[in-house]
Amino acid sequence: MSTQKGKTIIGDDRFYDIIELDYQDAIQQGDIISKIHAWDIQGAVIKNVLSESEVNEVIQNMAKIPTEAILHTDTGTSFPDPFATITNGGERLDNYINKKNILYSLPFTNLLEKIDAFFSSIETKIKSEVPELKTRSTPAVPGNFRVLPEEKGGLFVHCGYLFQKKSPFYYEVVSDMVKEGQLSYFMVLQNADEGGELTLYDMLWKDIQDKDNFIENRYVLQPNGEKLYLKDVRQFYIKPNPGDIFIFSGGPIWHRVEPVKGQDRITFGGFVNFSADSKTCYYWS
Numbered sequence: 134m135s136t137q138k139g140k141t142i143i144g145d146d147r148f149y150d151i152i153e154l155d156y157q158d159a160i161q162q163g164d165i166i167s168k169i170h171a172w173d174i175q176g177a178v179i180k181n182v183l184s185e186s187e188v189n190e191v192i193q194n195m196a197k198i199p200t201e202a203i204l205h206t207d208t209g210t211s212f213p214d215p216f217a218t219i220t221n222g223g224e225r226l227d228n229y230i231n232k233k234n235i236l237y238s239l240p241f242t243n244l245l246e247k248i249d250a251f252f253s254s255i256e257t258k259i260k261s262e263v264p265e266l267k268t269r270s271t272p273a274v275p276g277n278f279r280v281l282p283e284e285k286g287g288l289f290v291h292c293g294y295l296f297q298k299k300s301p302f303y304y305e306v307v308s309d310m311v312k313e314g315q316l317s318y319f320m321v322l323q324n325a326d327e328g329g330e331l332t333l334y335d336m337l338w339k340d341i342q343d344k345d346n347f348i349e350n351r352y353v354l355q356p357n358g359e360k361l362y363l364k365d366v367r368q369f370y371i372k373p374n375p376g377d378i379f380i381f382s383g384g385p386i387w388h389r390v391e392p393v394k395g396q397d398r399i400t401f402g403g404f405v406n407f408s409a410d411s412k413t414c415y416y417w418s
């Protein structure tokens with residue numbers, strides 16, 4: 134595994150306010166999620182949430198994930214299943230819960246505890262937890278492993294509000310959570326040898342709300358139906374190091390992951406938002 138640490142924010146034209154700070158400093162601030170949710174800043178790279186040896190342990194334990202529990206997608210693999218797989222009731226929701234139970238049966242206790250501690254410590258004004266699934270009286274999945282290999286094309290351009298539009302059922306089955314201001318988070322576990330940067334586009338949901346199809350990665354559709362090519366949109370890149378977490382306003386901001394070269398890009402991540410009464414910060418996938 135390559136352990137070289139590189140620059141995490143790449144590009145001179147930084148039209149979003151993305152802060153970069155060490156985990157201890159983020160804890161001192163204590164209101165990072167509120168700030169992103171309020172659009173005071175658009176994201177934060179929080180460094181060294183897991184140490185190098187803790188990251189290596191997670192990567193090694195990923196070999197213990199049963200092959201049949203891994204979901205193969207157009208972009209690589211996911212474990213456990215992401216919320217977007219729940220497009221109806223019944224069987225798919227059961228499958229989502231079964232995969233979550235497999236996650237908790239594997240030796241990922243340290244990772245999952247650190248993720249819980251991360252949310253509780255960077256947002257101290259309100260409590261943080263994984264939301265409950267209303268119809269099953271069990272919590273949702275806190276996040277999932279995403280593996281992007283070289284042979285796939287990265288992660289196609291999207292934003293969280295697009296997922297909300299495409300997977301409305303999920304938002305009905307989780308306990309009262311607002312949809313406005315959804316954030317994304319991910320911890321990098323392994324970077325690709327080359328590529329795999331997260332691209333942030335100067336393009337917001339209020340202006341662009343459609344694509345031709347999920348895997349389209351060259352253009353999005355403007356309200357008048359005309360194509361807007363991504364190469365013509367201002368952009369800059371985020372490439373956190375293993376053990377860092379990037380949390381950002383992924384609901385409204387269109388983004389994608391660049392194609393990967395060499396070793397797989399591996400992250401663990403999900404989404405973040407507040408409860409309807411603003412008393413709880415929820416994270417899930």
Ligand SMILES: O=C(O)CCC(=O)C(=O)O
Nearest residue numbers: 279317318319383400402
């Ligand atoms: O790198 C990842 O895990 C994907 C991040 C992302 O695109 C998202 O959370 O919406």
